[in-house]
Amino acid sequence: MPHLRFATPADLPMLKALVESAYRGDAARGGWTHEADLLDGERVSAGDLAATLADQQHRLIVADAGDGQIIGTVTITDHGDRGAYMSMLCVDPARQTGGLGRTLMAEAERVAAGDFGARVMEMTVISPRAELIAYYERRGYVRTGEIRPFPLAGIDHLTMVVLTKPIG
Secondary structure: OOEEEEHHHHHHHHHHHHHHHHHHHHHHHOOOOOOOOOOOOOOHHHHHHHHHHHOEEEEEEEEEEEOOEEEEEEEEEEEEEEEEEEEEEEOOHHHHOOHHHHHHHHHHHHHHHHHHHEEEEEEEEEOOOOHHHHHHHHHOOOOOOEEEEEOOOOOOOOOOEEEEEEEO
């Protein structure tokens, strides 16, 4: 079982590589949770990862295979008012379907409740990703009915479905 811990600055290059391989490009197609058929280009910059790591309103959790290799990650953000936001949940495409995503989600919920006092976790999923939305629904997340614009300028053909789950 991988060791879950908070990311450190030394993890950032490996973390960036993991995120890119899980979401974009041909490597991502080895898993089922990718965005490779919807989007291209960089998923997250090294600078954005470093800023997230340095910000006390965020927790960047990683799954370490035991040999220093990062094989999964999830980010949580304190939204105040007893709410948190889960993002960038990803697992190495070669290791998907083994339960690590579920383990990372549970840890994110535990940390959000403990560190931020959160009672509700929120997330957004790209609307065409019906199988991913269903995955989260099987884990207790429910659609709120809210649809948000895609967060990157110039991408008007995609929207984000909002899901929430009571935690803590």
